[in-house]
Amino acid sequence: MxxxxxxxxxxxxxxxxxxxxxxxxxxxxxxxxxxxxxxxxxxxxxxxxxxxxxxxxxxxxxxxxxxxxxxxxxxxxxxxxxxxxxxxxxxxxxxxxxxxxxxxxxxxxxxxxxxxxxxxxxxxxxxxxxxxxxxxxxxxxxxxxxxxxxxxxxxxxxxxxxxxEKVTHETVVLSGKVEGSLSRTVRREGAPAEIARVAGRLFSHKFDMDREVHANDQFTYVFDRTVTENGRTIGSGDLLYAQLKGVTFYRFQPAGAREAQYFDSTGKNTRSAFMRTPLERGFRVSSTFGFRRHPIAGYRKMHQGIDFAAGLGTPVLAPSDGVVVEARRWGGYGNWLRIRHPNGLETGYGHLSRYASGLRAGQRVSQGQVVAYVGSTGASTGPHLHYEIWRGGQRINPAGVKTQEGTELAGADLAAFRAEKARIDRIIAAGGERRPQVMHAGLRPAQVEG
Ligand SMILES: [Zn+2]
The missing domain is CATH 3.10.450.350 (Nuclear Transport Factor 2; Chain: A,)
Incomplete structure (x- = not known):
């Protein structure tokens, strides 16, 4: 501007x-x-x-x-x-x-x-x-x-x-209490949108963001940004650390890994684990796994998944890395999606309004990626997501699937992680860090007054 x-x-x-x-x-x-x-x-x-x-x-x-x-x-x-x-x-x-x-x-x-x-x-x-x-x-x-x-x-x-303007690369320690939603609070306090999004996704592994995160819950974010002397953020860097209600994530890239991942303070990774739900927020469980009275047919029937009532078009996220097996219409399921995950589990999604653009069978998806949108196609009385988890060809109760399992760092990786964690902890203790640097925009210097 x-x-x-x-x-x-x-x-x-x-x-x-x-x-x-x-x-x-x-x-x-x-x-x-x-x-x-x-x-x-x-x-x-x-x-x-x-x-x-x-x-x-x-x-x-x-x-x-x-x-x-x-x-x-x-x-x-x-x-x-x-x-x-x-x-x-x-x-x-x-x-x-x-x-x-x-x-x-x-x-x-x-x-x-x-x-x-x-x-x-x-x-x-x-x-x-x-x-x-x-x-x-x-x-x-x-x-x-x-x-x-x-x-x-x-x-x-x-x-x-x-x-x-002088440009400073700084590591910001943003600490405070939730007022309204977590993401709105941190945006208001100056965190770039991308930082708020990445942290929100991490916490959705651990919390039901709508029901378990409340006003006055304490949070701390540490992130890099490039800022001008007028206070304009002109570059958003990495989220290094995020803490909410005592749950912490540290950013670390193990040797040989394609990208950085987030670990808890003991070096346990959340990446290979399942997110608690395939929806981030704005939903409620409207029907659990098990026998229930069928809303259309009227008789008792086994409900093979969990229903999440959510607004039409709410994004559906892949709860873990995987490969799309099916993305097609399937009878009462309406628009149906099935994803196979490396841990032997498969997840299924019914009544979708549409798929993420370009999504098709055989495609690799990563955890947290938007794969589809909530709808009411097939045998459905209103917008909701019907969510199933399959193991060995059988549907199982999604509520019973462990979501906290993850890989743990060991050996040289663990030592490197501890050093990085100590560095981030020092930045938090110091309240932040600035590294001034003048950027050169390539102006012709001649004949310029001032
Ligand atoms: Zn259902």
């Missing part, structure tokens, strides 16, 4: 009219930049709050004589439009748009600016509505952490500055 940067610009443009409001926002913003990473810190300002402060600082600081306070006008380049034409759409005179483009050309080739790219302008309208609007500032993002700014100085000349 391109942002006009009031911490630098208003000072340069009009130091005499920097008011209390602007000073306040500058103090708040710079305070935020130098703040160390720490667990359970006060929540940072929201994007909206920062925007508001920046806007206020800009407005009071930079209105030229005879002009109204500038307003921010975001612009997106349209198809077939040049940068200069896009600037013209803000209402400034053609000569001014041309001058702005020429100024920017000192630092970059403006013909490389593509349709869809956005930039932000600050435009002042003339008082009384006579004359042309004037451009006060323009900010164009040129990389994840770099931007070019054109601004009007006192003498009316246009100044060009290249701003490169």
């Amino acid at each position: 391109a942002q006009f940067d009031p911490r630098r610009q208003p000072m340069r443009l009009a130091p005499h009219c920097l008011t209390a409001a602007a000073a306040l926002s500058v103090a708040l913003l710079s305070g935020r930049v130098t703040e160390p990473v720490r667990a359970q810190e006060a929540p940072p300002l929201t994007e909206a709050q920062i925007d508001q402060l920046e806007q206020r600082a800009l407005n009071v600081a930079s209105a030229p004589v005879g002009m109204q306070a500038p307003e921010t006008i975001p612009v997106q380049i349209r198809r077939g439009e040049t940068f200069e034409q896009a600037v013209r759409r803000t209402g400034i005179a053609p000569a001014e748009a041309s001058a702005v483009t020429a100024t920017l050309s000192n630092a970059m080739d403006v013909t490389t600016i593509r349709p869809g790219q956005r930039f932000e302008t600050a435009i002042s309208q003339p008082r009384g509505g006579r004359g042309d609007a004037r451009l006060i500032g323009l900010t164009l993002r040129t990389g994840p952490a770099s931007q070019l700014t054109v601004s009007r100085s006192f003498d009316g000349a246009l100044r060009l500055r290249a701003l490169e």
